[in-house]
Amino acid sequence: xxxxxxxxxxPGPDPAAAIRTEDLRKTYxxxxxxxxxxxxxxxxxxRGEFFGLLGPNGAGKSTTIGMLTxxxxxxxxxxxxxxxxxxxxxxGVKRRIGTVPQNNTLDMQLTVTENLEFRSRFFxxxxxxxxxxxxxxxxxxxxxxxxxxxxxxxxxxxxxxxxIARALVxxxxxxFLDEPTAGLDPQxxxxxxDLLRGLHAEGQTILLTTHYLEEAEALCGRVAVVDRGRLLAxxxxxxxxxxxxxxxxxxxxxxxxxxxxLAATAGLAGVGRVETEHDRVRVYTRDPEGVLGRLVSAGSxxxxxxxxxxxxxxxxxxAFLSLTGREYRE
Amino acid sequence: MTGSGGMTVPMAGTASPxxxxxxxxxxxxxxxxxxxxxxxxxxxxxxxxxRDSRVLRRNAISTFSRTVVQPLLFVFVFTYVIPSIGSGLRxxxxxxxxxxxTILVPGMMASMVLSQGVLxxxxxxVMEFSWQRSIEDRALAPVPVQLLAVEKILFGAAQALLSGxxxxxxxxxxHAPGQAPDVQVTSWPLLILILVAAxxxxxxxxxxxxxxxxxxxxxxxxxxxxxxATMLGCVYYPWSALQRxxxxxxxxxxxxxxxxxxxxxxxxxxxxxxxxxxxxxxxLIGGAAVVGYVGTxxxxxxxxx
Numbered sequence: 001x002x003x004x005x006x007x008x009x010x011p012g013p014d015p016a017a018a019i020r021t022e023d024l025r026k027t028y029x030x031x032x033x034x035x036x037x038x039x040x041x042x043x044x045x046x047r048g049e050f051f052g053l054l055g056p057n058g059a060g061k062s063t064t065i066g067m068l069t070x071x072x073x074x075x076x077x078x079x080x081x082x083x084x085x086x087x088x089x090x091x092g093v094k095r096r097i098g099t100v101p102q103n104n105t106l107d108m109q110l111t112v113t114e115n116l117e118f119r120s121r122f123f124x125x126x127x128x129x130x131x132x133x134x135x136x137x138x139x140x141x142x143x144x145x146x147x148x149x150x151x152x153x154x155x156x157x158x159x160x161x162x163x164i165a166r167a168l169v170x171x172x173x174x175x176f177l178d179e180p181t182a183g184l185d186p187q188x189x190x191x192x193x194d195l196l197r198g199l200h201a202e203g204q205t206i207l208l209t210t211h212y213l214e215e216a217e218a219l220c221g222r223v224a225v226v227d228r229g230r231l232l233a234x235x236x237x238x239x240x241x242x243x244x245x246x247x248x249x250x251x252x253x254x255x256x257x258x259x260x261x262l263a264a265t266a267g268l269a270g271v272g273r274v275e276t277e278h279d280r281v282r283v284y285t286r287d288p289e290g291v292l293g294r295l296v297s298a299g300s301x302x303x304x305x306x307x308x309x310x311x312x313x314x315x316x317x318x319a320f321l322s323l324t325g326r327e328y329r330e
Numbered sequence: 331m332t333g334s335g336g337m338t339v340p341m342a343g344t345a346s347p348x349x350x351x352x353x354x355x356x357x358x359x360x361x362x363x364x365x366x367x368x369x370x371x372x373x374x375x376x377x378x379x380x381r382d383s384r385v386l387r388r389n390a391i392s393t394f395s396r397t398v399v400q401p402l403l404f405v406f407v408f409t410y411v412i413p414s415i416g417s418g419l420r421x422x423x424x425x426x427x428x429x430x431x432t433i434l435v436p437g438m439m440a441s442m443v444l445s446q447g448v449l450x451x452x453x454x455x456v457m458e459f460s461w462q463r464s465i466e467d468r469a470l471a472p473v474p475v476q477l478l479a480v481e482k483i484l485f486g487a488a489q490a491l492l493s494g495x496x497x498x499x500x501x502x503x504x505h506a507p508g509q510a511p512d513v514q515v516t517s518w519p520l521l522i523l524i525l526v527a528a529x530x531x532x533x534x535x536x537x538x539x540x541x542x543x544x545x546x547x548x549x550x551x552x553x554x555x556x557x558x559a560t561m562l563g564c565v566y567y568p569w570s571a572l573q574r575x576x577x578x579x580x581x582x583x584x585x586x587x588x589x590x591x592x593x594x595x596x597x598x599x600x601x602x603x604x605x606x607x608x609x610x611x612x613x614l615i616g617g618a619a620v621v622g623y624v625g626t627x628x629x630x631x632x633x634x635x
Contacts, residue, residue, distance in 0.1 A: 028635075063635075071466060072635040095369055095472040105464040109385040118384075121377035122471040124369030170367040 015083055018174050018205040019045040019068060025076030026063050037063040039229035040077065045207055045222075047173075050200045052220030053209040054316065056328065060229040061209035062102060065178050068207070069099045082173045095123070098167030102178040104159050106151040106166070113138065113147045115166055123170035130169075137165040141195070157188035164195070175199065177208040181215060193218055213316045213328060223316070225323060232323040240319045247272050247284035249312040249321055252295045254279050259302035262295070275325065279307075284322060369472040375481050378468065382485045397446055397493040401438045402500050405431065409505040428602065431511040435501045436594030437565035439494045440528065444563070444587050445556050447490030447532025448539060451482050452551060455540030459632060469633045478633070479537060479626040486533030487526070494525055516600050520607070524593040527614035531586060534618055537625035541632050563587025568595060570603040589613040 014020050026038040038060040045051045053061045066072030068081055070090035079086045082096040107115050116134035117127075125133060138147050141161045146154060154162060160180065167175060180196070181189040196219060200206055210216055216223045217237050224234035233240060258276040270287025285291050288311065296306050312318050320328045386393060409431040458465035468478055502511060515521055539551060562582050564572075569592050572579035582588050592605040593614060 066635060069470065070634070071469060091472050091474060094470055095367075097470075099466075099470050101463075101466055103462045105462055105467045107381070107464065107467055109388070110381070114381075114384065118377060118381045119467075119471075120367070121380065122369075122374050122468070123367040124373050124472075125367050170369075 014044065014080075016046060017044045017080070017083075018047045018049065019043070019051075019079070019081050019207060021064075021068070021077065021079040023077035024064065024067060024074055024079050026060075026067060026072060027075045036229055038067070041226070041229075041231045042077075043224055043231060043234060045174075045205070047205050048203055049205055050196075050219055050221045051205075051207045052216040052223040053207065053226055054213065054216040054220075054223050054320075055209075055211065055226035057211055059211075059226045061211075061226055062178055063229075064226070065099075065176055065207070065209055069097055069176055070094055071099075095170070096173040098170070098172035098175045100160075100163045100167045100175070100177040100180055102182065104163065106154075106159060106162060108150070108152045110151060111147070112143055112149050112151065112154070112162055115151055115162060116169060119166045120169040125169075133169055137168065141165045156184055157191070160184065160188075160192060161195070164192075168199075174205045174207065177206065179209055179211065181210070181212070189215075213320070217316055225316075225320060227320075227324050233319070237316060240316060241314045247286055247318060247322065248288040248314060249318045250283045250285065250288060250292055250295065251308075251310045251312075252281050252283075252292070252299070252306055253308040254281075254299050254304040255307050256304050259298055259304060261302065262298050273322075282321075284318075371473045371477060374471050374473045375477060378471070378478070378481045379485055382481075386489070393450075393489075394493075394496065396449070397442055397496050398500065401442060401497045402504065404438065405434060405501050405504045409434065409509050411506075413506040413509050428599075429505070429509045429511060431501065431505045431509050432513070432599050433566065433568060433602070435498075435511045435513055436598050437563075437591050438501050439497050439525075439594050439598075440587060440590035441560050441563065441565045442497045443490045443494040443525070443528050444532045444535075444559060444590055446493035447486055447529055448536035448551070448556065450489040451486035451533050451536030452540035452543065455482065455537065456543055456545045456548060459541070460545045465633055475630045475633050476626050479629040480622075482537055482629075483530065483533045483622055483625070486536050487529040490529035490532045491525055494529070511599075512601065513598050514600070516597050521594075521597040524590075524597060524610065524614060527611070527618055528590040528593065530618035531590075531614055531621060534622035534625050535586065537629060538621055541625065541628045559585055559587045564591040564595075568592070568602050569605055586613070586617060589617075 020043070022042050023040045024038060024042070025036070025040055028035040028037055041060070041064060053064060055061050063072055067074045068079055068086060070086050070093050074087060081093045084092040084096070086093050107118070110118065113131075113134050116137050117130045120130035120133045121127065138144055141164070143158065143162060143165070146158060151159070151162070164175075164177070164180070167177075177196070181192055184192065193215070196206065196208075200219075208215075208219070220237065222234060222236050223240060225232045225240065257279060258281045262274070262276065262281055270285050271291065272284040272286065274284075275282045281295065283291055283295065292309060292311065296309075299306055312321070317328050320326075409429070413430075455465075469475055471478070502513065505511070539555065543551060562578075563585050564582065565587065569579065569582070569588060572582065589605070589610050593607075593610040595602055596604045596607060596610060
């Protein structure tokens with residue numbers, strides 16, 4: 001696990017970075033008091049990276065992406081995209097980014113082709129070039145037989161592909177995707193993953209948010225784990241699962257309070273951390289062999305029966321668990 | 331607007347394809363083989379206007395039936411049916427020695443300018459702000475968000491103006507024998523100025539309402555805003571005729587429609603006494619500026635969280 005080197009961050013834009021944030025914050029002011037959505041996030045994404053912001057729903061991912069794409073005004077800190085300050089030069093940033101929002105924001109009054117043509121023209125292409133660009137994107141995204149369909153007539157997967165195609169009309173430096181596969185069926189999702197991998201292989205810098213652990217594992221070169229508006233850790237999937245998260249996590253639930261003597265398990269070889277909570281004990285270990293057996297026998301020694309037991313192999317899920325002490329809920 | 335040709339420039343961070351290599355295909359083509367966009371605020375706004383025109387043309391029949399049917403029925407009933415059946419309902423027009431249709435010409439035009447100006451902006455806007463927030467589609471275009479608001483006002487005003495003009499043949503031609511309106515343009519520049527300012531004010535009001543209105547309460551637009559504005563907007567009677575109900579004559583001055591009807595009355599049917607230009611022009615022009623400014627601000631605040 002690599003804790004974020006917040007102090008090491010040099011202030012100001014970094015020309016090599018596609019995205020940089022410095023203590024970025026957003027607090028929404030509501031009648032019932034302030035709601036902090038993002039509480040100081042600092043991160044840096046290099047050109048050509050496929051970067052994931054991972055966290056459960058409500059972690060602050062969409063707000064963060066909103067600030068980076070100029071749709072949400074930060075209340076603290078700073079952020080640069082393609083070297084430009086998102087607050088000082090939102091128009092410059094918008095020229096250099098493509099954004100695929102979580103919801104279907106296609107223009108429902110237009111056809112598939114028109115959605116691409118008009119977006120191209122918004123970005124300064126003449127009508128003829130816009131037509132060519134639309135045709136090119138339609139072919140590459142496999143929407144050829146839907147080109148004259150109204151946007152309202154598309155399936156979920158087709159709409160998502162068109163949203164991505166539309167974000168690419170002006171060849172953005174950075175592509176942002178907010179929960180790109182939420183609500184899609186498994187097959188469509190895997191197809192979309194292939195498409196995104198293809199774009200990345202061609203050099204496209206991509207930042208996506210996801211609440212699916214396996215999506216971050218499958219796609220992202222580096223991942224930042226976000227929870228409750230804070231960045232908990234960032235690194236490659238291997239780095240994240242190699243720190244504290246390299247432990248296997250064994251959770252056992254008894255039919256009564258956890259036997260007091262179990263706390264001594266912490267001293268056992270290979271056992272990192274033990275957390276007990278009423279009838280439940282959670283053990284982090286690098287050497288899971290036999291630990292479950294010891295937990296069961298320690299329980300029966302104290303007259304307890306095991307109701308439930310679970311073992312999580314090292315993964316982003318165990319990393320999240322060890323960072324937050326909470327199980328990951330999507 | 332001219333295109334940038336088929337010029338290709340490799341994306342930053344991507345290796346340049348050698349010039350002898352075949353045309354890139356698939357994903358590579360998407361990133362490197364595309365024409366280079368040259369955005370400017372003017373091109374973007376023009377493209378948005380082009381998009382709005384495309385949609386308007388697609389929905390032309392439903393949009394303009396809104397403009398044509400109501401005035402057509404209105405003048406048909408009040409300047410043809412009622413005079414023909416001799417009911418004697420003249421709405422006081424005879425007091426002025428005029429036909430009722432003469433009163434209706436500027437009134438109907440103003441009524442259509444206001445209602446179509448408001449509706450053409452408010453309807454799409456409320457949808458764009460509702461659950462899918464499709465407003466973000468355009469908000470991500472490379473212009474300041476304020477310019478999106480300006481584009482909406484300009485396009486809405488164009489529709490309002492067109493609606494006002496479309497009413498003219500209806501109110502001039504549909505009437506019973508002897509009930510023809512008596513219309514004479516006193517000053518074309520003033521007429522155009524008043525029509526344009528009224529259209530801009532109507533579209534600005536539409537922008538403001540569209541950003542403030544809860545989509546679930548859309549009917550309130552008709553019941554609370556458009557209907558009272560029309561009934562109490564000096565559409566069916568000149569403002570001067572209200573002198574017998576003095577409190578009402580004062581109260582309706584809060585209604586922007588009054589200045590539109592009276593402004594058109596001043597330039598089209600000057601034989602009828604009307605509000606002075608000194609009241610009409612500042613309200614229409616100043617109102618368009620103030621409401622447009624406030625609407626743009628509230629719009630920007632709603633788009634950017």
